Amino acid sequence: QIKIEIHWRLHPGPGKEPSFEALWxxxxxxxxxxxxxxxxxxxxxxxxxxxxxxxxxxxxxxxLLDINQMVKQGLDWKEV
Known part of the structure; x- marks a missing residue:
C-alpha cells in the first residue's frame, strides 16, 4: 500500500533547481x-x-496534511 513516485526533475519546464550533487x-x-x-x-x-x-x-x-505533518515535526527554516 505504498506509492512511489519517481521524478527525473523536481519541476517541469525550465527553471532553477538545486544540483543533483546538492540534493544527494x-x-x-x-x-x-x-x-x-x-x-x-x-x-x-x-x-x-x-x-x-x-x-x-x-x-x-x-x-496539505503531509505539509502540516512536516511542519509539526520540525524543519530547519534557515535551510528552507
Whole structure:
C-alpha cells in the first residue's frame, strides 16, 4: 500500500533547481526496508511538496496534511 513516485526533475519546464550533487548531499535513507532507498532531504521535500501542490491547484487535501505533518515535526527554516 505504498506509492512511489519517481521524478527525473523536481519541476517541469525550465527553471532553477538545486544540483543533483546538492540534493544527494542532503538525502535521507528510508528505514522501511532492509535495502537502502534514498529520498529527498526534509527541507528539499518540503519545498517540492509546496510547489507541487501549488502547481496542481491543491487538488488533493492529502498534500496539505503531509505539509502540516512536516511542519509539526520540525524543519530547519534557515535551510528552507
Amino acid at each position: 548531499e542532503r538525502k535521507r535513507t528510508s528505514t522501511l526496508t532492509s535495502e537502502s532507498i534514498y529520498q529527498l532531504g526534509r527541507e528539499d521535500l518540503f519545498l517540492f511538496l509546496i510547489s507541487h501542490g501549488a502547481r496542481h491547484g491543491w487538488s488533493r487535501l492529502r498534500w
